[in-house]
Amino acid sequence: MDGPGPGPGTLIGREPEIRRLETLVGRIASGAGDTLLFTGDPGVGKTALLDQAAALATGAGAGVLRATGAQFEADISYAALHQLLQPCLPELDQLDAVKPQLAGALKVALGLGTGPAPTRLLAANAVLELLRRAAGERPLLLVVDDPQWLDRASALVLGMVARRLTGMPVALLAACRTGEADFFDQGNPPTVQVAPLPERAAAELLAGRHPEMAPRVRRRLLDAALGNPLALLELPLPLGDLTTAGTLPTALPLTDRLQRVFSSRVRELPDSAYELLVLSALDGQADLRVVRAVAADRGGEGLAPAEHAGLVRVDESAGRLTFRHPLIQAAVVELSTSDQRRRAHTVLAARFAHCQPERHAWHLAEATEKPDEQVAALLDDVAHRNLRRGDYTGAVAKLLRAAQLSPPGRVRSGRLAEAAYLGSLVTGDLRDAPGLIERARSAHPGPDEPLVATVATAYRLLHGDGDVDTAHRLLTTALRERPTPPHDTDGGQVRVEALHTLTMICSAGGRAELWPPLHRALDDLPPPAPAELTLPARTLSDLARHTPETLALADTAVTGLGYEISPARIVRTATAAAPLDRLPACREALQRVVRHGREGGAVTSAIEALFLLAQDAFDTGRWDEARQLSGEGLELCSVHGYALLSWTGRLTGALLAAARGDFEAAADTARDMDAWAAPRRAGIVNSYASHVRSLTALGRGEFDTAFRNASAVSPAGTFAPYAPHALAVFHDLVEAAVHTGRDAEARAHLAAARGHHLDSLSPRLRLIVLAGEALTAPGTSEESAESALEAVILAPETGQHPFDLARVQLGHGSHLRRLKRIADARRHLAEAAEIFRGLGATPWTARADRELRATGITVSTTADSGLGALTPQQRQIAHLAAAGHTNKEIAARLFLSPRTVAAHLYQVFPKLGITSRAALRDALGAGGES
Structure with a gap:
């Protein structure tokens, strides 16, 4: 809020802002939703403008819903949303009758019901539907003051709502201090800077x-x-x-001295009024019913002296009390003694004991001075309730407070350690973990620390320091000394987190001897073991020796991502499915994780999701997108101190550099990888370096170097156990072997692939196997192998991996040219050159062009317009659009978003010299695909 000012209709010097408000109210009346944000310094008059807007809306026949952020309620999830929607809550029952899923989600979020935790998107959709129904009677203006002090859960949902009001008779108006974070951070709303008065x-x-x-x-x-x-x-x-x-x-x-003005006015209040003011300040929502009930019990003048002093306003229609400026509220709390604050919290806790358990627990905790396990347990329960509702930050804050209230011992230690682990895993606060872990150990010294403390330590050692061996030793010892009892006293989820962390440690180490303790621990779990553990343990260890059960488990898990709300479980499933080339099917779920992280959710999961999406974008030919995604993830790694994770993002960047001819950058990254991995014995990062070097060497035409680096991951003729990255360099090894005359090694490697049924894992791997066999098959079998390869090249799903396809066609076309089958060679080489050129794979384009010239074709190296200027994905989209498919249909078919499809078409039109979708068929010549 801002300071006092003239009432609505009499604001001085605010004519431009008032005209903007009149336009906003007019848009609501016409049924066009809108948002507007006022920003300015404290005291500049933003709240007065909000009051003006409310008066204008009421005068125009619109309803007004208001909420104000409160510093002292920022830890109570969905408090502001409940405040804003209070007048609309009677509509919930009607909504429940027609859309029970949305109504149920909103009831859970607001603490009015029980059920599974709603995602932010589901909660936002529920709010939108509720507003849509409420606005059916008359337009609505949502007014939010001090959004920088909203509880995080409400802020995230309101941010999503604000971006989705188009076409509704609802507008959202907010006012915040300049430079303060608010729920519009991820959007770009119209903003009015409220300047000082002239x-x-x-x-x-x-x-x-x-x-x-x-x-x-x-x-x-x-x-x-x-x-x-x-x-x-x-x-x-x-x-x-x-x-x-x-x-x-x-x-x-001035400034600080204004605080003294407020303090002096607060000091003049009678004790009874001041105590009520303290209670109102700490309540956050300042519910008049609560304040008046307390005032009735105590007698005295109530809040009248505070009203007369101009410190507070009473809104009878909303049943709320508001401070005229947040500095007044802060001054009230600052001037209070600790005894006064505890008494106020005790009163509030009693008032909410039977109606709002979360607020009851919080106020009870704030009223408690000494350790009290009963109070701590209540707050611990609220923390885990926050977790189930997706409010991870609130959960960590409450766990920390619960730990403060816990008597010294194992329980306090466990709560501190859980806060450390959650802070690292979810919110990205890896650098805060050591201090919390040390406090956890001090609370319960001795060898039998809680398992969650060991998990937190191992997680930090792995991701912060990259200390694979120490992390492995700590966790395996803890799991061995704490075998799973009939009733897991550490909590089943803690053991799941321990085993998942151990899986990541084993994968990072990239050594066979690390895995057996994990497999023994998994075998000790009571059946059925969670898929989030068993699937990564199989695909990240010895994928070549997969079983049909593994594939079925993976496909079931990937299919279930559409309903998964846990960012961590989404990322774990996608990580396990990535070696199986299943990332396109995980794309939508991973994008949800990224959006969640960008809006203040699970940061660590968002980093992992960004890198998985970047890998998917590289594999499927969206290379500019891959660079952007990996860059965003790397920036987050730098901010939060995730050293190990960063190498996954740098791998994608280095592969892009190698494919596009920036060999020096790729080589530098490979050197950095080896230098970092060697002292830490992080074998997976060494494998990354070998992969980068093999692709770089292939781009340079240095095939012997490529073979040595690819076979360093796993020797030719075998897929070594516990070397999952061997599948990533499979193509490099076969291609390099063929080019260096190592036909026997190539055939042995292909035979090993066939023996492990790798060609059945994905269309990409089948393409590589068939391509290698066509190049190395003996004369009697060559025709059959070539026929199978041609069929796979033409298969639609093969085009989803354009770089691999173009490499296959380049090798196959070169082979056909040497056999004097010039026409067939030209076709494959031309298609390969076109794909490489569209990707920007400069060295590979040059190789394809050289081969084409050798067939007698004159190659033009400039293609900035016409069909040759289209990337493979743009060509697919153009053909589908020419055939009459909508953007939504094309997106579903190619695993893209409709927005991405529209962006590609926007680039296609000028390249083809057309201005409309209707002209696509003629421009493409052969018509569209069905």
């Missing part, structure tokens, strides 16, 4: 309130206030008669 308007405001003020005093105050309405209105108050005497103190109350 000199003339400031003088008019001051003269209107203090017409008798001496000219010299007025000039001094105008110079000191610099157009800030709050300062103009408040500065004269402590001066008394000095405003007419013309003599002022040397130092006038």
